[in-house]
Amino acid sequence: xxxxxxxxxxxxxxxxxxxxxxxxxxxxxxxxxxxxxxxxxxxxxxxxxxxxxxxxxxxxxxxxxxxxxxxxxxxxxxxxxxxxxxxxxxxxxxxxxxxxxxxxxxxxxxxxxxxxxxxxxxxxxxxxxxxxxxxxxxxxxxxxxxxxxxxxxxxxxxxxxxxxxxxxxxxxxxxxxxxxxxxxxxxxxxxxxxxxxxxxxxxxxxxxxxxxxxxxxxxxxxxxxxxxxxxxxxxxxxxxxxxxxxxxxxxxxxxxxxxxxxxxxxxxxxxxxxxxxxxxxxxxxxxxxxxxxxxxxxxxxxxxxxxxxxxxxxxxxxxxxxxxxxxxxxxxxxxxxxxxxxxxxxxxxxxxxxxxxxxxxxxxxxxxxxxxxxxxxxxxxxxxxxxxxxxxxxxxxxxxxxxxxxxxxxxxxxxxxxxxxxxxxxxxxxxxxxxxxx
Amino acid sequence: xxxxxxxxxxxxxxxxxxxxxxxxxxxxxxxxxxxxxxxxxxxxxxxxxxxxxxxxxxxxxxxxxxxxxxxxxxxxxxxxxxxxxxxxxxxxxxxxxxxxxxxxxxxxxxxxxxxxxxxxxxxxxxxxxxxxxxxxxxxxxxxxxxxxxxxxxxxxxxxxxxxxxxxxxxxxxxxxxxxxxxxxxxxxxxxxxxxxxxxxxxxxxxxxxxxxxxxxxxxxxxxxxxxxxxxxxxxxxxxxxxxxxxxxxxxxxxxxxxxxxxxxxxxxxxxxxxxxxxxxxxxxxxxxxxxxxxxxxxxxxxxxxxxxxxxxxxxxxxxxxxxxxxxxxxxxxxxxxxxxxxxxxxxxxxxxxxxxxxxxxxxxxxxxxxxxxxxxxxxxxxxxxxxxxxxxxxxxxxxxxxxxxxxxxxxxxxxxxxxxxxxxxxxxxxxxx
Numbered sequence: 001x002x003x004x005x006x007x008x009x010x011x012x013x014x015x016x017x018x019x020x021x022x023x024x025x026x027x028x029x030x031x032x033x034x035x036x037x038x039x040x041x042x043x044x045x046x047x048x049x050x051x052x053x054x055x056x057x058x059x060x061x062x063x064x065x066x067x068x069x070x071x072x073x074x075x076x077x078x079x080x081x082x083x084x085x086x087x088x089x090x091x092x093x094x095x096x097x098x099x100x101x102x103x104x105x106x107x108x109x110x111x112x113x114x115x116x117x118x119x120x121x122x123x124x125x126x127x128x129x130x131x132x133x134x135x136x137x138x139x140x141x142x143x144x145x146x147x148x149x150x151x152x153x154x155x156x157x158x159x160x161x162x163x164x165x166x167x168x169x170x171x172x173x174x175x176x177x178x179x180x181x182x183x184x185x186x187x188x189x190x191x192x193x194x195x196x197x198x199x200x201x202x203x204x205x206x207x208x209x210x211x212x213x214x215x216x217x218x219x220x221x222x223x224x225x226x227x228x229x230x231x232x233x234x235x236x237x238x239x240x241x242x243x244x245x246x247x248x249x250x251x252x253x254x255x256x257x258x259x260x261x262x263x264x265x266x267x268x269x270x271x272x273x274x275x276x277x278x279x280x281x282x283x284x285x286x287x288x289x290x291x292x293x294x295x296x297x298x299x300x301x302x303x304x305x306x307x308x309x310x311x312x313x314x315x316x317x318x319x320x321x322x323x324x325x326x327x328x329x330x331x332x333x334x335x336x337x338x339x340x341x342x343x344x345x346x347x348x349x350x351x352x353x354x355x356x357x358x359x360x361x362x363x364x365x366x367x368x369x370x371x372x373x374x375x376x377x378x379x380x381x382x383x384x385x386x387x388x389x390x391x392x393x394x395x396x397x398x399x400x401x402x403x404x405x406x407x408x409x410x411x412x413x414x415x416x417x418x419x420x421x422x423x424x425x426x427x428x429x430x431x432x433x434x435x436x437x438x
Numbered sequence: 439x440x441x442x443x444x445x446x447x448x449x450x451x452x453x454x455x456x457x458x459x460x461x462x463x464x465x466x467x468x469x470x471x472x473x474x475x476x477x478x479x480x481x482x483x484x485x486x487x488x489x490x491x492x493x494x495x496x497x498x499x500x501x502x503x504x505x506x507x508x509x510x511x512x513x514x515x516x517x518x519x520x521x522x523x524x525x526x527x528x529x530x531x532x533x534x535x536x537x538x539x540x541x542x543x544x545x546x547x548x549x550x551x552x553x554x555x556x557x558x559x560x561x562x563x564x565x566x567x568x569x570x571x572x573x574x575x576x577x578x579x580x581x582x583x584x585x586x587x588x589x590x591x592x593x594x595x596x597x598x599x600x601x602x603x604x605x606x607x608x609x610x611x612x613x614x615x616x617x618x619x620x621x622x623x624x625x626x627x628x629x630x631x632x633x634x635x636x637x638x639x640x641x642x643x644x645x646x647x648x649x650x651x652x653x654x655x656x657x658x659x660x661x662x663x664x665x666x667x668x669x670x671x672x673x674x675x676x677x678x679x680x681x682x683x684x685x686x687x688x689x690x691x692x693x694x695x696x697x698x699x700x701x702x703x704x705x706x707x708x709x710x711x712x713x714x715x716x717x718x719x720x721x722x723x724x725x726x727x728x729x730x731x732x733x734x735x736x737x738x739x740x741x742x743x744x745x746x747x748x749x750x751x752x753x754x755x756x757x758x759x760x761x762x763x764x765x766x767x768x769x770x771x772x773x774x775x776x777x778x779x780x781x782x783x784x785x786x787x788x789x790x791x792x793x794x795x796x797x798x799x800x801x802x803x804x805x806x807x808x809x810x811x812x813x814x815x816x817x818x819x820x821x822x823x824x825x826x827x828x829x830x831x832x833x834x835x836x837x838x839x840x841x842x843x844x845x846x847x848x849x850x851x852x853x854x855x856x857x858x859x860x861x862x863x864x865x866x867x868x869x870x871x
Contacts, residue, residue: 038519038520044501044503044521045494045496045501045503045519045520045521045523045756046500046501046518046519046520046521047502047503047516047518047520048502048503048504049502049503049505049516050504050506050754051504051505051506051513052490052506052507053507053508054507062480063479063480063481064480064481065481065482065483066482066483067482067483067484067485068484068486068487069484069485069486069487070487070489071487071488071489071490071508072489072507072509077487084485104513105514106514107513107515107516108516114519235478236570236610315486315488317482317484358605358608358609358610359608359609
């Protein structure tokens with residue numbers, strides 16, 4: 001599928017005139033974005049809509065690269081971008097006349113956004129939670145098409161929702177694939193939990209048994225495995241391909257990145273370089289099998305496969321990133337994860353995290369957690385942080401739950417490129433993990 | 439500075455007014471940025487042309503916000519919803535454009551040369567250190583804002599930022615500096631700062647809990663100001679800060695004067711008007727320790743005072759109150775060497791190791807830092823893995839000296855400036871904040 005009225009073949013012919021050499025990459029990236037937002041409980045306009053379209057053309061050689069990007073798509077802009085990237089105009093300049101992306105012709109429609117706050121209110125009442133709340137709800141639409149001189153990927157579309165809530169005790173944010181009753185229920189539960197823990201004391205520092213719910217496991221694995229195995233991060237300390245075969249974590253951990261198996265409306269067939277995505281084993285039984293790579297790192301190392309390139313927008317360069325992590329289920333029933341963790345902490349979600357790829361260290365923070373007692377989940381504790389070395393943390397995994405749950409793993413903002421990340425994860429139990437108040 | 443507005447802007451205003459929307463505002467921004475980066479042995483060149491507009495329109499009862507890329511200011515307008523809208527009346531700004539707005543963007547050759555010289559200088563400063571990545575972004579922009587109330591302003595802006603990441607062993611540091619144009623960037627100073635920080639991380643060690651006089655560099659002062667900034671806005675912020683004041687209304691030492699000035703002529707974000715078309719001006723927030731006022735957007739004016747402080751980074755953003763050039767007033771008589779020389783025993787902290795946190799209601803602050811222990815006015819040993827913390831009152835009242843080396847750094851949505859400052863009464867402890 002192409003954008004309606006768009007002629008990718010002409011773009012492809014023009015790119016072929018750039019005569020890329022062996023190992024050079026040339027492509028054009030076209031993008032349409034729409035973000036419709038409603039806010040409750042705050043000042044300002046009720047309905048907010050941002051719409052944009054634009055493109056980027058790039059030529060990458062082993063030691064140099066040029067990228068030209070623009071807002072809007074018309075023949076003059078394409079010609080100017082082409083000239084800048086080509087450095088020298090070919091004898092027969094390509095014709096771009098008539099090439100344009102579809103206009104945004106209709107007013108934004110946001111009925112599902114406008115209905116969701118009421119749905120959430122009902123779900124909060126069912127949980128007997130009455131809390132002052134400011135809610136920012138957004139629907140994100142992203143359409144991209146990447147065109148190379150020989151390969152024209154189909155246009156791809158992602159639609160998803162994000163929620164940012166301000167409540168006593170802090171902020172809460174999440175990504176949602178749908179705005180249905182189940183999403184309202186899950187959001188209400190998370191908000192009520194954070195609200196009820198607002199005055200809870202933080203846990204005492206020290207090593208603990210931790211049980212992570214699937215949502216918390218998703219964030220942790222994104223920070224400590226996916227970022228660690230991005231080829232550009234691996235290159236900070238050596239050849240990215242040399243990570244292959246390294247025993248990075250517990251043999252209980254098998255983790256994939258599979259953008260083709262993400263929630264239906266964000267599923268991808270090709271990445272942001274137009275390369276078909278792959279079901280990529282990051283860890284198989286704790287051992288690194290295939291780091292995340294884009295075309296540049298695949299070409300440079302000769303040992304990695306492309307297909308994991310993502311870009312925050314046309315104005316930013318693609319780089320290797322995960323899209324949808326999938327943790328293979330283990331053998332431990334979810335209830336047993338908790339019943340065998342007496343004295344530990346149960347973390348439902350992590351609010352944020354970061355990795356230092358050079359030092360191999362990480363930190364993740366949670367707004368609240370629950371103590372695990374003999375009878376199951378007990379009193380709430382306040383903000384906590386896990387900090388340590390990636391290898392130590394992954395070796396501390398002693399059980400993987402037998403049930404996967406799919407959902408948003410949050411926004412990832414590596415090097416200023418803000419991207420949604422998805423995951424299908426199971427619960428995890430870790431032992432001897434250092435916990436400190438945040 | 440005030441130019442005739444494009445026809446389509448006026449047409450949009452008239453069109454929406456004819457639909458019964460009394461308040462209509464059009465914001466338009468067009469810019470271009472040339473970026474150059476070196477990553478390992480590669481040069482990456484980029485050129486971005488960005489252009490878009492935003493319309494806020496509504497009545498006192500309901501409104502909408504629509505923004506779109508491109509230059510054609512037209513859209514399928516949505517129905518107003520949610521909260522009402524009000525817009526400021528026009529006022530004539532007093533502003534002189536900075537002199538270097540016409541400086542050309544850095545050419546590829548200039549940019550590559552500049553980044554290569556950082557690498558060379560770093561190697562000379564600290565053998566073994568390696569530049570991981572350096573990135574120069576040089577851009578210019580034209581901004582127009584007009585409204586149905588008669589606001590009509592158009593101005594230009596220019597900004598160049600340089601970020602550099604370097605490593606030594608497993609230690610990595612980042613330095614970011616900005617100027618209005620790249621020829622003003624001091625490359626050797628960037629290399630020196632990278633080298634200083636790497637050397638401290640490589641050789642430094644934490645210290646036991648201590649209370650001593652502490653000298654903090656611009657980066658730490660800027661991080662603390664950034665954390666304080668939310669409490670310098672509006673009536674709410676003022677109420678929170680007033681709780682810290684003594685009976686004379688003083689919240690800080692006499693050494694501390696805190697100013698925000700959106701029109702500052704040498705400012706990186708200097709502009710005649712804020713994001714809603716209200717003229718920018720110099721606003722003294724704390725004068726010689728006394729809390730004077732907070733930043734007041736036009737719709738929260740007090741005693742006729744407004745600050746021109748609605749920040750609007752780009753066409754995708756709604757205006758939001760905040761500082762643009764928030765800075766500690768430097769003391770032109772006080773050199774850094776003089777402040778250091780007077781320090782019998784204490785610390786000279788140069789940079790942060792993480793974000794600063796300030797909690798005025800809990801009267802607390804903390805910031806992880808690195809630098810040197812000082813004995814007899816001279817650095818004696820590198821120190822890392824420590825945090826500077828204590829009560830916010832003790833921080834503000836403990837400013838014992840202010841240097842003349844005011845330096846601005848981009849932070850959040852604005853820029854923040856601080857000179858080197860001498861603090862007494864704060865604590866130094868091992869461990870992260």
